[in-house]
Amino acid sequence: MKFIIQKDHLVQSVQDVMKAVSSRTTIPILTGIKIVATREGVTLTGSDSDISIESFIPAEEDGSEIVEVKQSGSIVLQARFFSEIVKKLPSDSVEIEVENQLSTIIRSGRAEFNLNGLDANEYPQLPQIEENNVFKISTDLLKNMIRQTVFAVSTSETRPILTGVNWKVENSELTCIATDSHRLALRKAMVKTEIQDTYNVVIPGKSLNELSKILDDNTELVDIVITENQVLFKTKHLLFYSRLLDGNYPDTSRLIPNESKTEVIVSTKLFLQAIDRASLLAKEGRNNVVKLSTMPDNIIEVSSNSPEIGKVIEELQSETIEGEELKISFSAKYMMDALKALEGTEIRVSFTGAMRPFLIRTLHDESILQLILPVRTF
Amino acid sequence: MKFIIQKDHLVQSVQDVMKAVSSRTTIPILTGIKIVATREGVTLTGSDSDISIESFIPAEEDGSEIVEVKQSGSIVLQARFFSEIVKKLPSDSVEIEVENQLSTIIRSGRAEFNLNGLDANEYPQLPQIEENNVFKISTDLLKNMIRQTVFAVSTSETRPILTGVNWKVENSELTCIATDSHRLALRKAMVKTEIQDTYNVVIPGKSLNELSKILDDNTELVDIVITENQVLFKTKHLLFYSRLLDGNYPDTSRLIPNESKTEVIVSTKLFLQAIDRASLLAKEGRNNVVKLSTMPDNIIEVSSNSPEIGKVIEELQSETIEGEELKISFSAKYMMDALKALEGTEIRVSFTGAMRPFLIRTLHDESILQLILPVRTF
Numbered sequence: 001m002k003f004i005i006q007k008d009h010l011v012q013s014v015q016d017v018m019k020a021v022s023s024r025t026t027i028p029i030l031t032g033i034k035i036v037a038t039r040e041g042v043t044l045t046g047s048d049s050d051i052s053i054e055s056f057i058p059a060e061e062d063g064s065e066i067v068e069v070k071q072s073g074s075i076v077l078q079a080r081f082f083s084e085i086v087k088k089l090p091s092d093s094v095e096i097e098v099e100n101q102l103s104t105i106i107r108s109g110r111a112e113f114n115l116n117g118l119d120a121n122e123y124p125q126l127p128q129i130e131e132n133n134v135f136k137i138s139t140d141l142l143k144n145m146i147r148q149t150v151f152a153v154s155t156s157e158t159r160p161i162l163t164g165v166n167w168k169v170e171n172s173e174l175t176c177i178a179t180d181s182h183r184l185a186l187r188k189a190m191v192k193t194e195i196q197d198t199y200n201v202v203i204p205g206k207s208l209n210e211l212s213k214i215l216d217d218n219t220e221l222v223d224i225v226i227t228e229n230q231v232l233f234k235t236k237h238l239l240f241y242s243r244l245l246d247g248n249y250p251d252t253s254r255l256i257p258n259e260s261k262t263e264v265i266v267s268t269k270l271f272l273q274a275i276d277r278a279s280l281l282a283k284e285g286r287n288n289v290v291k292l293s294t295m296p297d298n299i300i301e302v303s304s305n306s307p308e309i310g311k312v313i314e315e316l317q318s319e320t321i322e323g324e325e326l327k328i329s330f331s332a333k334y335m336m337d338a339l340k341a342l343e344g345t346e347i348r349v350s351f352t353g354a355m356r357p358f359l360i361r362t363l364h365d366e367s368i369l370q371l372i373l374p375v376r377t378f
Numbered sequence: 379m380k381f382i383i384q385k386d387h388l389v390q391s392v393q394d395v396m397k398a399v400s401s402r403t404t405i406p407i408l409t410g411i412k413i414v415a416t417r418e419g420v421t422l423t424g425s426d427s428d429i430s431i432e433s434f435i436p437a438e439e440d441g442s443e444i445v446e447v448k449q450s451g452s453i454v455l456q457a458r459f460f461s462e463i464v465k466k467l468p469s470d471s472v473e474i475e476v477e478n479q480l481s482t483i484i485r486s487g488r489a490e491f492n493l494n495g496l497d498a499n500e501y502p503q504l505p506q507i508e509e510n511n512v513f514k515i516s517t518d519l520l521k522n523m524i525r526q527t528v529f530a531v532s533t534s535e536t537r538p539i540l541t542g543v544n545w546k547v548e549n550s551e552l553t554c555i556a557t558d559s560h561r562l563a564l565r566k567a568m569v570k571t572e573i574q575d576t577y578n579v580v581i582p583g584k585s586l587n588e589l590s591k592i593l594d595d596n597t598e599l600v601d602i603v604i605t606e607n608q609v610l611f612k613t614k615h616l617l618f619y620s621r622l623l624d625g626n627y628p629d630t631s632r633l634i635p636n637e638s639k640t641e642v643i644v645s646t647k648l649f650l651q652a653i654d655r656a657s658l659l660a661k662e663g664r665n666n667v668v669k670l671s672t673m674p675d676n677i678i679e680v681s682s683n684s685p686e687i688g689k690v691i692e693e694l695q696s697e698t699i700e701g702e703e704l705k706i707s708f709s710a711k712y713m714m715d716a717l718k719a720l721e722g723t724e725i726r727v728s729f730t731g732a733m734r735p736f737l738i739r740t741l742h743d744e745s746i747l748q749l750i751l752p753v754r755t756f
Contacts (some may be wrong), residue, residue, distance in 0.1 A: 078687060081658060081659065081688070084658050085658055088651070088655050088658065090651065090652075090655070090692075103688075104688075109692075110692055110693040110694070111652070111655055111691075111692040112691050113655075113659070113688060113689075114688045114689045114690070114691075115687065115688035116686070116687060116688050273468065274468075274489070276466060277463070277468070277489055277491075280459060280462050280466065280491075281459065308494070309459055309493065309494060310459070310481075310482075310491060310492045310493035310494050311491075311492045312489065312490065312492070313492075314468075314488055314489040314490065315488045316488070
């Protein structure tokens with residue numbers, strides 16, 4: 001293998017595939033990055049066996065040469081060293097050459113690195129996925145859907161299925177649901193597809209977080225292919241594979257109340273700031289709990305009390321309060337997570353009594369919904 | 379105690395004194411910030427008993443009112459909560475009032491916090507320092523002198539005196555020296571003073587780091603007062619006290635060679651980058667060691683070898699190489715620290731053989747000097 005490549009393209013690709021490389025793997029070769037050079041260009045692969053990322057650098061793009069492949073071939077190089085080295089190379093172009101055996105030379109300017117490589121034939125095969133049933137979604141919408149749901153997955157391994165986000169596709173609509181059994185986030189959107197298949201799978205939260213980091217903010221379409229145990233996200237030069245979680249995701253639809261007894265409309269920002277302040281004294285006490293009470297004249301009172309430290313009380317002018325009077329306690333953290341996930345300047349909070357789950361939604365937008373279970377304190 | 383204060387002034391002052399507050403103190407009241415209100419203004423104090431910081435907010439500055447003191451008095455509030463609260467208050471002005479006993483109300487906009495305070499009389503007295511023997515130095519020069527020496531202090535408690543920086547004042551010249559016995563950093567500068575006293579003290583490296591963070595980059599003069607066991611740095615509204623380290627600092631003057639056998643002049647930036655690259659493969663091996671060899675035609679060869687991972691070799695064009703041929707090994711980290719501390723585009727490295735300490739200096743500047751002990755590898 002021997003090729004000359006533009007440094008900035010190499011650095012970007014290495015950075016992308018590094019997102020899948022873990023130093024704590026039980027399979028030693030997975031601490032490396034696989035490099036394959038063909039006449040078409042150079043392909044880099046990183047994997048921790050849950051997530052695999054493949055980045056392709058074409059020999060030529062928009063008429064200008066990015067890679068000059070002098071001899072095709074492949075090698076696996078230690079990810080940690082290789083990624084640090086390419087970042088710090090002195091010149092804009094880099095020559096990579098596998099010499100006798102697996103010894104690999106990286107030349108740039110007057111610097112010459114010699115790395116001991118591993119045999120690329122030992123590197124695990126990526127899942128083979130047939131790309132028949134593809135649906136498409138724009139990158140920025142995909143990133144939004146991930147951001148608005150993934151924070152609500154469970155961080156505990158007690159019920160492993162809840163560490164993932166439930167993705168359902170039906171009638172060209174994608175629904176993403178995450179819950180840790182104390183709160184739930186749901187986001188829907190239409191997707192572009194020519195197939196009528198329905199899917200109901202669970203994608204690890206960690207995979208979605210890494211995917212989100214690797215995607216640029218743009219409106220280009222991402223191809224998504226779901227198989228029995230893998231999902232593949234495909235952009236122009238990037239393949240992102242994740243395994244799916246085994247097991248059935250709980251039916252969350254009956255958790256979501258259809259009626260409400262108290263409805264509050266309030267500025268998202270002012271509400272978030274008031275909860276944030278109240279939470280300052282709630283962190284020490286019972287699990288970060290704040291109290292909300294409706295008052296006359298559309299006033300909401302937010303308060304918190306930590307006997308050892310002190311207390312805080314704040315009045316907030318809401319747009320409207322309709323229905324029954326209410327006093328309710330909930331986790332400030334869950335509320336702040338939910339409010340940060342919502343878009344729009346005003347939100348509607350729909351309560352069904354102090355002990356029932358309540359909903360937080362953007363006004364006039366049915367595509368997103370946040371649900372929180374209250375905490376019993378009265 | 380009752381006063382109304384502009385939030386931004388309060389936030390800045392709290393942030394400054396917080397630098398001295400440690401959560402791991404054995405004296406519980408030192409987890410708090412002392413607040414004293416008088417007709418002149420409000421004084422905040424934070425301390426971990428090694429470092430104490432006092433910040434004064436005047437009632438009026440440049441003709442505009444900053445604090446309106448309605449009732450003088452004092453209180454100690456939990457630093458962690460108080461600092462978080464003031465940062466997040468909703469309005470530009472804040473009212474702080476000690477009610478019955480020690481219960482303290484913080485009002486801003488429609489938010490009201492109630493914190494349990496502690497008795498300010500229980501707060502330790504700051505050291506009493508007579509400000510007779512003052513010397514003055516501009517803030518930016520002081521910050522530079524700290525930056526250029528403090529990194530070289532020892533991080534090991536084996537010889538506690540080496541965790542500090544040796545400050546000597548003689549004939550209106552301040553000399554700062556730090557060494558961890560493997561390398562040494564020295565910086566001199568003239569100071570403004572009317573006294574003829576000489577000083578020779580050791581200031582903890584940690585204190586100097588905190589001081590440096592708290593000082594703005596400007597040319598205003600800092601007053602410095604040294605006593606037997608304390609040093610005080612004084613700016614317009616800030617007092618920074620640090621204890622001094624007990625014991626005698628070793629005489630470092632005989633460490634510094636007077637002669638040299640090989641002199642190299644090279645671009646600081648190119649040399650730093652080459653060492654940085656060579657160090658990538660040196661981290662794994664023996665203590666981050668790189669090798670430097672002089673070559674014909676003013677070429678320096680920088681190399682490193684880590685049998686398990688690989689090797690790197692780089693040629694670097696120097697300005698001049700004078701004197702004997704040389705092969706020498708040294709810590710890449712020490713060299714990079716020294717090069718980052720130096721100013722100027724070119725440096726002179728003066729070697730006295732492969733096993734003797736060598737000097738790194740800026741061209742035409744005798745006020746700063748970095749010394750490194752080589753590592754035996756040949």
